[in-house]
Amino acid sequence: MGNSIQFLSEHTRLIASDENWIEGEAIQQLTHVATLKGMAQVVGLPDLHPGRGYPIGAACFSNNMIYPALVGNDIGCGMSLVRTDLLTRKVKLDKLENKLRTSAFSDQLFWSDHGLSLLQQALATDGLSTNPDHSDQTERDFIKSIGTIGGGNHFAEFQKISKVVDQSRFDALGLDSAQLYLLVHSGSRGLGESILRQHVDQFGHQGLAADSEEAQAYMRKHDFALRWAEVNRSIIAARMLSALNRKLVDLDNRSSDVVLDVNHNLVSQGSFAGDRGWIHRKGATPADQGVVMIPGSRGSISYLVQPKACEVSLYSLAHGAGRKWVRTECEARLKSRFTRKALERTKLGSRVICDDKALLYEEAPEAYKAVDVVVSDLVEANLVDVIAEFSPVLTFKTLSSKATGSKSEARTKSPGYARRPGGGKCC
DNA sequence: ATGTAC
Numbered sequence: 322m323g324n325s326i327q328f329l330s331e332h333t334r335l336i337a338s339d340e341n342w343i344e345g346e347a348i349q350q351l352t353h354v355a356t357l358k359g360m361a362q363v364v365g366l367p368d369l370h371p372g373r374g375y376p377i378g379a380a381c382f383s384n385n386m387i388y389p390a391l392v393g394n395d396i397g398c399g400m401s402l403v404r405t406d407l408l409t410r411k412v413k414l415d416k417l418e419n420k421l422r423t424s425a426f427s428d429q430l431f432w433s434d435h436g437l438s439l440l441q442q443a444l445a446t447d448g449l450s451t452n453p454d455h456s457d458q459t460e461r462d463f464i465k466s467i468g469t470i471g472g473g474n475h476f477a478e479f480q481k482i483s484k485v486v487d488q489s490r491f492d493a494l495g496l497d498s499a500q501l502y503l504l505v506h507s508g509s510r511g512l513g514e515s516i517l518r519q520h521v522d523q524f525g526h527q528g529l530a531a532d533s534e535e536a537q538a539y540m541r542k543h544d545f546a547l548r549w550a551e552v553n554r555s556i557i558a559a560r561m562l563s564a565l566n567r568k569l570v571d572l573d574n575r576s577s578d579v580v581l582d583v584n585h586n587l588v589s590q591g592s593f594a595g596d597r598g599w600i601h602r603k604g605a606t607p608a609d610q611g612v613v614m615i616p617g618s619r620g621s622i623s624y625l626v627q628p629k630a631c632e633v634s635l636y637s638l639a640h641g642a643g644r645k646w647v648r649t650e651c652e653a654r655l656k657s658r659f660t661r662k663a664l665e666r667t668k669l670g671s672r673v674i675c676d677d678k679a680l681l682y683e684e685a686p687e688a689y690k691a692v693d694v695v696v697s698d699l700v701e702a703n704l705v706d707v708i709a710e711f712s713p714v715l716t717f718k719t720l721s722s723k724a725t726g727s728k729s730e731a732r733t734k735s736p737g738y739a740r741r742p743g744g745g746k747c748c
Numbered sequence: 749a750t751g752t753a754c
Contacts, residue, residue: 373749395749473749514750 325367325701326633330355335365336634338698342690343369350376358528359386362593364635366605367698368643368690374526377604377644380637382591384598386528387536389520389543391601392588396516396543397550398475398508399584400606400614400640402625403558405567407501409481409714417479417565417715418672425564426720429468436467436556443548449541459519460545463512467549468556472680474641475507476619476716477561483622483712490627490708494580494612502711503561504614504623505554508586509546516542531599540588547584554582561717583613585640593632605637612708615696617642619716620667620686624696626705634704642692652682659685667713675718684718 325338329348333355337343347369354375355363362382369378375391470477482498485491491498509516520539529536583606591600606613608628615638616623630636646654655664664681665673675681682688699705 393749398749471749475749508749510749511751518750 325698332361333363333365334633335369336698336702336704337365337367337369338694338701341367341694341698344371346371347376347378350374351379354379354381354391357383357386357388359383361596361598362635364633364637366634366637366639367695368604368639368641370643372603375603378639379603380605380635381601382593382598382635383528383531383601384596385531387531387539387588387599388528388601389517389539389588390526391603392517392543392586393603394514394517395508395586396513396546397548397584398513398586399506399550399554399582400616401505401551401554401558401582402580402614403503403505403578404496404580405479405501405503405562407565407567408499409501410499412479412481412501412714414672414715418674420565421561421674421715421717422720423564425561425717426469428560430465432468432556432560433465435559436552437464439555440467440548440552443552444545447544447548449544449548457542457545459512459515459542460549463510463515463549466510466512467553468560469510469553470505470507470557470717470719471510472677472719474684476684476718477503477505477507477557478616478619478716479503479714480623480711481714482709484710486707486709487627490612490706494708496580496709501714502580503558504616504711505557506616507550507554507557509550510553512549513546516546543588547587550584551582555579581612581614583607583610591636593635600635600637602637604640605635606640608634608636608638608704613638614711615639615641615692615699617692618686618689619671619673619684619713620669621689621692621713622669623711623713624692624707625709625711626696626699626707628705629703631704634702638699638704639695642689642695644688645690646688648683648688651685651688652679655682655685655687669712671713672715673718674715674720676721677719680718
């Protein structure tokens with residue numbers, strides 16, 4: 322066991338070395354969570370930072386209570402890494418940026434409709450309700466936003482491989498260091514928000530007995546939001562690639578192109594010290610679902626790691642670098658140093674597409690902690706092995722509404738299939 | 749992190 326595991330109490334741990342600065346408010350939130358009724362174990366991960374009342378970068382194990390507020394509004398938020406058939410050495414940044422600015426994220430209705438059919442397939446596989454007309458009103462209301470990235474820390478980022486650390490694992494995953502990859506970070510958008518709000522309106526922040534009807538009703542919506550978020554990331558990847566005229570993501574057989582797709586905001590059944598219970602993860606990546614990506618800010622590398630499932634961390638890992646500055650302070654702190662144009666480039670030579678000025682500042686690399694410290698803390702705690710490092714090429718956040726076109730335009734244009742070259746397997 | 753209201 323490494324020395325980056327700090328015991329705050331018998332039931333509360335923080336996985337962070339002395340080099341990793343963690344905000345006091347986040348620790349307070351963490352220790353508060355440990356006092357909730359039925360809470361048995363609480364772990365802060367190396368990217369721990371304060372959230373709205375509850376910590377981000379934390380995993381919490383309860384024996385028989387479910388706390389929707391611990392999962393937060395973005396149920397099913399996660400990371401998906403897909404391979405592309407683009408060669409890194411052939412990428413022309415100007416051309417890549419132009420293509421994405423011109424044609425990414427138009428045709429929303431076409432793509433959300435495609436997402437709906439994917440969602441129905443996924444639900445059928447799970448044995449869940451497959452007909453949206455017979456499901457919850459909330460679920461129907463948000464179908465139209467499927468395939469949208471959203472705001473905050475969400476992104477779709479093209480990445481190149483900058484270093485292979487574990488060649489045999491790298492090869493076993495079928496990875497190719499000459500190829501370009503796409504990392505998608507998004508969640509369940511307004512759907513998850515609505516599910517949490519319904520719960521909070523009815524029950525406040527108190528938890529639900531796991532065996533109650535109310536908990537089961539929440540879990541049904543929660544599970545739906547997980548599938549929705551997974552499909553959302555697939556559609557985001559598909560439309561990014563479609564904008565580049567590539568037949569890349571095999572949507573009907575995700576396994577062939579999807580290297581990983583792992584949610585980090587969720588509650589699921591698990592066990593600790595032989596007891597069954599519920600692991601709540603908020604900005605905490607599961608360590609028992611294969612390889613995962615731990616991204617830094619848009620100006621730093623991301624780490625592909627092999628988790629070592631470990632009870633001391635509640636089978637969980639950091640989900641990223643973690644914020645250093647609150648959003649509201651970023652523009653004031655950075656505007657004298659960086660113009661908007663300057664923020665559209667990074668030290669690693671990558672581009673940023675973000676037409677939202679406030680968001681451009683809020684997500685500046687300076688606003689985030691160093692991801693290498695986060696990852697080295699995980700390595701030191703014997704929780705991961707690093708497989709490879711990925712470097713950003715272009716980070717896509719959001720286009721102005723002018724660039725994406727009006728709703729009527731999206732309705733009349735028929736995209737996708739017609740525009741795609743050579744048929745092929747891409748949807 | 750979100751959709752909506754201002």
